[in-house]
Amino acid sequence: MKMFSRRDAKTLRISGPEDRPRDECGIFAVYGHEDAAKLTYFGLYALQHRGQESAGIVASDGMRVVEHKAMGLVPEIFNEGILDGLKGTMALGHVRYSTTGSSLLVNAQPFRIQHSGRTLAVAHNGNLVNARQIRIQLEEEGHIFQSTMDSEVVLHLIAKTIRKGLDQAMQEVVTRVRGAYSMVIMTEDTLIAMRDLNGFRPLCLGRLNSGYIVTSETCALDLVEAEYIRDVEPGEILVINDQGLQSIRSEKVERRAHCIFELIYFARPDSNVFGQNVYLFRKKQGQLLAEEFPLEADLVMPFPDSGNYAALGYSHSSGVPIEMGVIRNHYVGRTFIQPSQTMRDFGVKVKLNPVKELLKGRRVLVIEDSIIRGTTARTRIKTLRRIGAREIHMLVSCPPHRFPCFYGIDFSTRGELIAAHKSVPEIRDFIGLDSLGYLGIENLVQSTHIPREDLCLACFDGEYPVPIDEKFSKLCFEC
Ligand code: SF4
Numbered sequence: 001m002k003m004f005s006r007r008d009a010k011t012l013r014i015s016g017p018e019d020r021p022r023d024e025c026g027i028f029a030v031y032g033h034e035d036a037a038k039l040t041y042f043g044l045y046a047l048q049h050r051g052q053e054s055a056g057i058v059a060s061d062g063m064r065v066v067e068h069k070a071m072g073l074v075p076e077i078f079n080e081g082i083l084d085g086l087k088g089t090m091a092l093g094h095v096r097y098s099t100t101g102s103s104l105l106v107n108a109q110p111f112r113i114q115h116s117g118r119t120l121a122v123a124h125n126g127n128l129v130n131a132r133q134i135r136i137q138l139e140e141e142g143h144i145f146q147s148t149m150d151s152e153v154v155l156h157l158i159a160k161t162i163r164k165g166l167d168q169a170m171q172e173v174v175t176r177v178r179g180a181y182s183m184v185i186m187t188e189d190t191l192i193a194m195r196d197l198n199g200f201r202p203l204c205l206g207r208l209n210s211g212y213i214v215t216s217e218t219c220a221l222d223l224v225e226a227e228y229i230r231d232v233e234p235g236e237i238l239v240i241n242d243q244g245l246q247s248i249r250s251e252k253v254e255r256r257a258h259c260i261f262e263l264i265y266f267a268r269p270d271s272n273v274f275g276q277n278v279y280l281f282r283k284k285q286g287q288l289l290a291e292e293f294p295l296e297a298d299l300v301m302p303f304p305d306s307g308n309y310a311a312l313g314y315s316h317s318s319g320v321p322i323e324m325g326v327i328r329n330h331y332v333g334r335t336f337i338q339p340s341q342t343m344r345d346f347g348v349k350v351k352l353n354p355v356k357e358l359l360k361g362r363r364v365l366v367i368e369d370s371i372i373r374g375t376t377a378r379t380r381i382k383t384l385r386r387i388g389a390r391e392i393h394m395l396v397s398c399p400p401h402r403f404p405c406f407y408g409i410d411f412s413t414r415g416e417l418i419a420a421h422k423s424v425p426e427i428r429d430f431i432g433l434d435s436l437g438y439l440g441i442e443n444l445v446q447s448t449h450i451p452r453e454d455l456c457l458a459c460f461d462g463e464y465p466v467p468i469d470e471k472f473s474k475l476c477f478e479c
Helices: 036-046 080-085 131-140 151-164 166-176 218-223 260-266 278-292 308-318 375-386 424-431 441-446
Strands: 025-031 054-060 065-071 090-096 111-115 118-125 182-186 191-195 204-208 211-215 227-231 236-241 244-249 299-302 326-328 352-354 363-368 391-396 435-438
Touching: 025 036, 025 118, 025 182, 025 191, 036 054, 036 080, 036 090, 036 211, 036 218, 065 080, 065 118, 090 118, 090 182, 111 151, 118 151, 131 151, 151 166, 151 182, 166 191, 166 236, 166 244, 191 211, 204 218, 211 218, 211 236, 218 227, 260 278, 278 308, 278 441, 299 308, 308 363, 352 375, 363 375, 375 391, 375 424, 424 435
Parallel strands: 299 363, 363 391, 391 435
Antiparallel strands: 025 090, 025 211, 054 065, 054 090, 111 118, 118 182, 182 191, 191 236, 204 211, 204 227, 236 244, 326 352
16 A cells, blocks of 8 residues: 655545535426326425526426426425415426526526417526527527526427427427437427437436326436336437327437536436446445555545545445544535635535544545535645644545536636646645545546446546537626
């Protein structure tokens, strides 16, 4: 075993609540169940980790579409009375973290419009990279937009071509829209699910009795005791109505580009995404970290919950005992009063508190899943030093994050990525570590069951699988 020193530290980064990558969105849709809205409510509970800014459910009894949306968390927004009012055997739900458009009620989803006497509601996960250009074109043709979200573009494209039939309209969408989208659209009597040509974001199909569920992650199927059937394929459109389930495949074929960050960070560990169990993937990352960086330490620990499973994998593989060296306060909400400048570190500390008796005088190895700005990690490491940890090393279970994401994850400028402008030794010193290492990209890919050419790794290697719009920003429709 070789001690991992300041001199031979390889690479990577840290983070905490303030500089975590932000979750994106979650979708849950039901066709053919008498308690569709209530099932959707539970499904959204399972997906709450994907978005905490707003949530909404639309439901249809075959004739009339009703909705309820609000800012906040699922249990804050819905109650028994509200769910009783969302009648029907079809429902579509969404939890949102804003990646395009501000965090406002007007941008909450599902987004609903009336067109030619028909209702269309859309729930979307991902970012459309050419939404800006399409919107400019549509506005020049006289279309009027109600929100500042890219998703609204899709409804306008459907409305333009719906006279040819709903499935034709959906194919028009797949042809024109580029980027990352897993999307479900609901009319009074039909549910349509579709996934972009590259399959950036997950979307799966399940069965519950004689009905169907479409959702972002399999953990939501588990909760409602639905059976997983399969993933919606990249470029596939599923149409579910009283004729049954029809699958339409796009003739356009593009390379797959599954977002590796879904596996590293976003998806719940009890989900399977892209055909892979997330828990086992993260454990494998830890095993490979142990092979790449065999360190001498008294204990290995995560900052919960990030790094939990990679820390387990590191410990099992290396024999370094795992300890929960910091304890998470589970009752801290999303927001709390930001104290004055002199008290600002309290904001980070309120969530995690170290166990002094465990860490004092010990050589501690912290496993993290990512480092965005590094500011939260710095505060946490300062706390570990203050309570007397003898050495503090950190390993990150992915490569340094050097490039922004344009496909639906909210770190869209290089300025906010510490690894974009600091070397690994500089990051190590900034955070105050004895050593820092990042999992190599080959080992990251090896942690999956997916060939490298089917993954998006752009935030690590800068190779964007779909051309990006440099002028795109989260608030570009508000300028
Ligand atoms: S750039 Fe990174 S976060 Fe964005 S889709 Fe690709 S792998 Fe995922």
